Amino acid sequence: MFKVFCGCLCWLGMTFGSMAHATSVVFLNPGTSTETFWVTYAQFMQAAAKDLDLDLRVRYSERDPQNTLRQAREALQGPQRPDYLVLVNEQYVAPQIMRLSHNSGVKLLIVNNALTRDQVQLLNAGKYPDWLGSITADDxxxxxxxxxxxxxxxxxxxxxxxxxxxxxxxxxxxxxxxxxxxxxxxxxxxxxxxxxxxxxxxxxxxxxxxxxxxxxxxxxxxxxxxxxxxxxxxxxxxxxxxxxxxxxxxxxxxxxxxxxxxxxxxxxxxxxxxxxxGHFTVGGWAMVLLHDEARGVDIEQHGGRERRVKLHRLIDPRDAQRLLDMRAQEGDGVNFRALSAVGQPATYQYPFSLQLLLD
CATH class of the missing domain: 3.40.50.2300 (Response regulator)
Structure with a gap:
């Protein structure tokens, strides 16, 4: 009986231990919690995070940059810091968040709106080793x-x-x-x-x-x-x-x-x-990058520090009907794990594309 009890405790310890060490991500969503684009964007991210065993939390700014900065401060300087913070350079907030991240131990990834050329020069981005870079669509x-x-x-x-x-x-x-x-x-x-x-x-x-x-x-x-x-x-x-x-x-x-x-x-x-x-998928692809980075993959080697992906495409009536039929389940049919660079050769390039949803 004692052995069974101890065995249960060990099993529970391993279970809760693995849960405690799940890679955590906070996404600072610049939109409102009722805004179709940003809600769909977050849903696609959540589908990717679930497939990749990431613990994702989405914070909506409700289109207020001051909310974004407050949420960033909580994530970067609070007692429960995530492993990764994903942000958008909407209204040019990224430099302030990068400064807040200094010595926080939290790694940053920018999506959808990258740093401008002037911001990169003013920031001297090399001073921020926890900044992983950005992934954006070709706007x-x-x-x-x-x-x-x-x-x-x-x-x-x-x-x-x-x-x-x-x-x-x-x-x-x-x-x-x-x-x-x-x-x-x-x-x-x-x-x-x-x-x-x-x-x-x-x-x-x-x-x-x-x-x-x-x-x-x-x-x-x-x-x-x-x-x-x-x-x-x-x-x-x-x-x-x-x-x-x-x-x-x-x-x-x-x-x-x-x-x-x-x-x-x-x-x-x-x-x-x-x-x-097509650009509503950027956050989902960002989850693949963070999944790989957490497992020791040099994601810069597989696409560069600031990657601009050709995700946009003209939507014909067939595509429109296909996307309508998906509704809020755009990520359910995508095998995000299959896109990972873990175990892939150095020449591997992530095949991110809207076509992955439409096939």
Whole structure:
């Protein structure tokens, strides 16, 4: 009886010991807890963490950078520090968090919005050995693809014809928004017939874009193309267009980034003509990197310190229906463990792609 009792204690000790040593991760989510993109993003991360046996905790800032900094301070200087802190350089908060992390023993990984070139120089990032680097989607390519697809669908302009375009970008101090704008301007350089009447910052919100678009469609009534850096702003601008008596997808072609159910349905209905998506998976792929780093893999060797992955792709109706059918289960069918570099040769490159969900 004593041996059985001791055996049970040993088994319980091993069980709780393994649980206690599970790799812990805190993600500072810059969005709101009701914001479709960031909720979906966190769900994909949770699916990856579950598959990889990571203990992931998500903290939402509710779009308040001060909340992000407070949450970072708690994670980095509190009594229960995680092994890893994952953050987004939204509103340029990353440098302050990196300074808070000094001597904390917590390793940092930046996702979606990397450090800007100026920030890297000012920080002297080499002083932060616990900064693992960043993983982002190629947002410049997303901005480029949207306008190119709109123009392909519209067809060639007639000699001397001018094509009027309106653009809705995100928050000014957000690298992803800036990169998408750069992609827009690259496409504009290739198409001098397109006249960008005005670019405004809709702050990623439907309400703000609706207010702006209501005025802009009156100011520029010949607008036939609308480029939007996310889905919420595109939907707000569409609402404004309908208020003027015109139909999205007919008189005016819209583009957007993201794969919310509403945006996917708009793509199927033809109200959004050019939809780009894929970057909601970045957090999930970040979990693979942290799983490997915790097991001694030099992740820098398998893709560099600051990796920009071509995750964005144009979403056709088949893709849109497939993503709609998944709903909140985007990560359930992905074998994240199979993507690990553990035991792989030095030449191995992580095969991160939206196609992994669509197969």
């Amino acid at each position: 410049e390519e997303a901005g480029y693809l949207m306008l190119k697809e709109l123009l392909s669908l519209r067809g060639p302009a007639q000699p001397g014809e001018r094509v009027d375009l309106l653009a809705f970008s995100g928050a000014k101090n957000t690298p992803a928004a800036q990169l998408r704008e750069q992609g827009l301007h690259r496409a504009l350089r290739e198409h001098p017939e397109v006249y960008l009447r005005q670019l405004v910052h809709g702050e990623w919100t439907r309400e703000r874009a609706f207010e702006q678009a209501t005025q802009l469609f009156k100011r520029y009534p010949r607008t036939t193309l609308v480029w939007s850096a996310n889905d919420e702003m595109a939907l707000g601008a569409m609402q404004a267009l309908r208020g003027s008596g015109r139909v999205p997808g007919r008189e005016v072609l819209f583009s957007a980034v993201n794969s919310s159910p509403e945006a996917l349905q708009a793509r199927l209905d033809g109200r959004i003509s050019a939809l780009v998506a």
